[in-house]
Amino acid sequence: xxxxxxxxxxxxxxxxxxxxxxxxxxxxxxxxxxxxxxxxxxxxxxxxxxxxxxxxxxxxxxxxxxxxxxxxxxxxxxxxxxxxxxxxxxxxxxxxxxxxxxxxxxxxxxxxxxxxxxxxxxxxxxxxxxxxxxxxxxxxxxxxxxxxxxxxxxxxxxxxxxxxxxxxxxxxxxxxxxxxxxxxxxxxxxxxxxxxxxxxxxxxxxxxxxxxxxxxxxxxxxxxxxxxxxxxxxxxxxxxxxxxxxxxxxxxxxxxxx
Amino acid sequence: xxxxxxxxxxxxxxxxxxxxxxxxxxxxxxxxxxxxxxxxxxxxxxxxxxxxxxxxxxxxxxxxxxxxxxxxxxxxxxxxxxxxxxxxxxxxxxxxxxxxxxxxxxxxxxxxxxxxxxxxxxxxxxxxxxxxxxxxxxxxxxxxxxxxxxxxxxxxxxxxxxxxxxxxxxxxxxxxxxxxxxxxxxxxxxxxxxxxxxxxxxxxxxxxxxxxxxxxxxxxxxxxxxxxxxxxxxxxxxxxxxxxxxxxxxxxxxxxxxxxxxxxxxx
Ligand SMILES: Nc1ncnc2c1ncn2[C@@H]1O[C@H](COP(=O)(O)OP(=O)(O)OP(=O)(O)O)[C@@H](O)[C@H]1O
Ligand SMILES: [Mg+2]
Numbered sequence: 118x119x120x121x122x123x124x125x126x127x128x129x130x131x132x133x134x135x136x137x138x139x140x141x142x143x144x145x146x147x148x149x150x151x152x153x154x155x156x157x158x159x160x161x162x163x164x165x166x167x168x169x170x171x172x173x174x175x176x177x178x179x180x181x182x183x184x185x186x187x188x189x190x191x192x193x194x195x196x197x198x199x200x201x202x203x204x205x206x207x208x209x210x211x212x213x214x215x216x217x218x219x220x221x222x223x224x225x226x227x228x229x230x231x232x233x234x235x236x237x238x239x240x241x242x243x244x245x246x247x248x249x250x251x252x253x254x255x256x257x258x259x260x261x262x263x264x265x266x267x268x269x270x271x272x273x274x275x276x277x278x279x280x281x282x283x284x285x286x287x288x289x290x291x292x293x294x295x296x297x298x299x300x301x302x303x304x305x306x307x308x309x310x311x312x313x314x315x316x317x318x319x320x321x322x323x324x325x326x327x328x329x330x331x332x333x334x335x336x337x338x339x340x341x342x343x344x345x346x347x348x349x350x351x352x353x354x355x356x357x358x359x360x361x362x363x364x365x366x367x368x369x370x371x372x373x374x375x
Numbered sequence: 376x377x378x379x380x381x382x383x384x385x386x387x388x389x390x391x392x393x394x395x396x397x398x399x400x401x402x403x404x405x406x407x408x409x410x411x412x413x414x415x416x417x418x419x420x421x422x423x424x425x426x427x428x429x430x431x432x433x434x435x436x437x438x439x440x441x442x443x444x445x446x447x448x449x450x451x452x453x454x455x456x457x458x459x460x461x462x463x464x465x466x467x468x469x470x471x472x473x474x475x476x477x478x479x480x481x482x483x484x485x486x487x488x489x490x491x492x493x494x495x496x497x498x499x500x501x502x503x504x505x506x507x508x509x510x511x512x513x514x515x516x517x518x519x520x521x522x523x524x525x526x527x528x529x530x531x532x533x534x535x536x537x538x539x540x541x542x543x544x545x546x547x548x549x550x551x552x553x554x555x556x557x558x559x560x561x562x563x564x565x566x567x568x569x570x571x572x573x574x575x576x577x578x579x580x581x582x583x584x585x586x587x588x589x590x591x592x593x594x595x596x597x598x599x600x601x602x603x604x605x606x607x608x609x610x611x612x613x614x615x616x617x618x619x620x621x622x623x624x625x626x627x628x629x630x631x632x633x634x635x636x637x638x639x640x641x642x
Contacts, residue, residue, distance in 0.1 A: 172514045196520050204518040210511035214503075227424075228520035273519075 121184040123148045123281060123313040124169060129178035130337075131164055138164050139175065140337030151307050151314045153324040155359060156334035157368060162317045163207055165334070166283050169315075170202060171195050182281075200228065203279035207286050207317075209270035211258035217269055218244070218254035224277040243272040248298055264291045271299065275306050282306065284316040288323045300326045321360050333359060335368065410602050414532060417524045424526050431534035435496050435593075439542055442495055443488045447546035450483050451475055451553025459562050471562070472573040475554030480577070480585045484546040485539075486633055489592030492539060493625040497600040500531055501621035504604025505614035513605070528605070531597040539593025540586040547582065584640040591636060592629050599625035 122145040131139040138161040146152045154162055167173040169180055171190060180187050187198060203224075211220050221240035225231040231239070241251050247268040258266060267290055274282055284303060288296035300323050306312050307327075318324050324331055325345050332342035333356050341356050348356060358366030458474040504527055507513050516523045551573060559566040600621045607617035 167514070170514075170518055172517060196522065199518055200520050202518055204515070206511050206515060208511060210515040212507075212512055212515070213510075223521070224519040227526070273515075277519075 120148070122146055122181075123150070123183060124315070125179075125181040125184075126165075126169070127179050129165070129168060129180060130176045131161070131168055131173060132176055138337060139168065139178075141178070142334070142337070142339055144332055144339050144342075146313055146315060149307065149311050149313055151303070151316070151327055151329045153316045153318055153328035153331050154334055154339075155318065155321070155324055155331060157359070157370075158319075160334050161337055162334055163285055166204070166285055166315070166317065170199065170204060170283070200277075201280045203274035203277060203282040205267075205270045205274040205282075205284045205287055207289075209258075209263075209266040211266055211269055211273070213258045215258075216254065217249075217256050217258060217261070220258065220269060221254075221272045221276050223273065229277065240272070240276060243276045244269070246302060247272045248295065264295060267291060268295075268299070271302070275302075275310075278310050279312065280310075281313045281315070284314065284318075286317055286319065288318065288320050296320065296323060297326075303327045406606070407602055410605070411598060414524055414528045414598070414601070417522065417529050418532065420525075422525065424530060427526060427530040428533055431530045432538055435492070435534045435597075436538035436541055439488075439492055439495055439538075440545065442491045443542045443546045444549050446487045446491050447479065447484050447550035448553040450487060451479055451550035451555075452557045454478055454483070454550075455554040455557035455562065459558075468562075469572065471558055471564070472554065472569050473576045475558075476551050476573045476577050477581055479550035479554070480547050480581045482585070482633075482637075484543045484550055485585045485588035485592060486629065488539065488543050488546050488589065489596065489629045489633075490626055492535075492542070492593065493596045493599075493622055493629065496535070497596045497621045497625045498618050500597060500600025501604040501607070501618045502614055504528075504601055505607035505617040508605060508607050509610055509613060523605075528601045531601055532594060535593035535595075535597030536590050537593070539596075540589040543585060543589035544582075547585065580640065584636070587640075588633060588636050591632055595628045595632065596625045599628065 124146040126142050126144045129139050129142040142165055156162055164173060168175045175188060182198060190198060218237055218240045221243055222236035225236040225239060226233055241254055244254055249268055271287060287299050291299060303314060304327055307314055316327060328345055330342060330344055331348050332339050335355055341353050348360060354367045358368050454475045455471055458471050459468060462468050462470055513523045516526055555569055558564040558569045603617040603621040607613045
């Protein structure tokens with residue numbers, strides 16, 4: 118990593134009422150780097166992405182994009198900044214009042230004022246790259262399976278070819294083969310677009326494939342980070358428990374015995 | 376001493392409750408005012424989403440016509456019957472047409488159309504925007520460099536503001552026509568005398584005050600629908616609550632503002 122990081126979080130806190138979700142996140146992502154965040158359900162991974170995008174405002178801490186502080190940006194400045202970003206939401210978040218192709222082309226038509234015909238062509242290209250044929254373009258989001266919605270969401274996130282792309286659980290709900298196609302797509306978009314990506318996943322195989330670096334979040338902090346080789350060699354008990362998927366270990370699920 | 380503290384606590388609990396409720400109320404008012412100011416300021420700044428505006432104009436204006444037409448038609452008919460029954464008691468039957476036209480234009484067409492549109496449009500706005508909120512579609516809009524205020528809220532506010540006066544003007548005509556139907560064919564008025572006396576005492580201000588009311592009510596209905604939808608949370612139940620709140624608050628505001636505007640025009 119050289120120069121200013123593309124994204125730098127330091128000491129980011131976020132509470133919802135009395136519930137502390139983020140308790141001081143420190144994470145830096147270099148230009149063109151692909152970072153994968155792993156961690157248990159409900160540990161605040163999606164909240165962290167939303168804080169970076171400004172959809173949620175952190176209670177304290179700093180988030181720098183290209184070296185510029187972004188916490189507190191609103192209105193035009195925020196809109197300008199968000200042009201650099203693409204985001205795949207965990208629940209796809211497709212616009213259900215628009216057909217699929219318009220969903221994919223939305224950022225081009227509304228955000229970049231591209232002519233609808235050109236944007237449609239572009240959208241169908243992107244759909245093809247996530248394994249969906251042109252006939253899907255005219256369907257409505259409600260007519261798609263969960264996995265197809267996810268792929269349309271992915272096509273929408275990369276359609277404007279942004280500098281920074283966030284993938285919130287890109288392979289959850291996909292069959293293993295399609296999951297691997299999506300992994301390749303993420304790797305390609307980093308390579309071809311030179312995009313910086315931050316992905317969230319529970320899928321260790323996917324993380325191994327797409328990550329330059331893996332970070333693990335636990336109790337609102339990044340407790341470990343390292344490369345894919347390092348994660349296999351680490352003896353950090355939290356990380357080993359997580360990647361091996363064991364119920365016994367330092368990470369306790371809050372369950373009651375039956 | 377102990378007793379006094381006990382007494383203080385006993386007194387304090389309900390008081391604290393009232394205080395909390397009052398604070399909640401003030402916060403809600405503050406949020407609504409901020410939302411309104413932000414939304415209105417977006418109305419004046421490009422980009423404008425013309426397709427969305429047109430879609431809302433059609434949705435509010437055209438598709439509300441049957442509801443508003445039926446409401447005002449029957450209201451005009453009932454008014455004619457009721458005022459005839461009443462006025463016959465002191466031989467003032469000739470005032471029926473005037474009563475119908477003044478009540479319809481000044482009061483009943485705007486208020487009833489406003490309430491019907493609150494049920495039809497306010498509810499659907501809150502449900503649609505609320506669903507978009509809880510399924511993160513509003514967040515997705517933001518990440519695609521599109522302001523949800525401009526894309527979702529502004530078109531609805533503009534459509535509410537402009538289409539309700541149009542609806543009410545049509546409602547005025549239909550309502551007066553309803554009164555005429557009853558007057559001429561049931562109560563035995565001479566049709567041309569009835570029409571003549573309808574015009575005789577009608578002043579432009581009667582119609583205009585009704586249209587001003589309509590514009591305000593249309594804005595309020597759209598504002599309440601958008602506001603409650605925008606701030607809804609927590610899945611299907613949250614959207615349901617937002618929908619109810621949108622309709623109830625819009626209806627109450629219509630009744631309150633109806634008085635305020637009447638007072639303004641009376642003064
Ligand atoms: N808008 C919100 N209001 C209140 N609490 C929230 C909100 N968003 C998230 N939370 C809480 O923050 C915590 C973290 O949520 P988040 O969605 O970030 O989890 P996650 O790490 O992405 O989990 P998963 O892997 O299951 O997606 C959860 O306990 C959730 O209840
Ligand atoms: Mg999540």
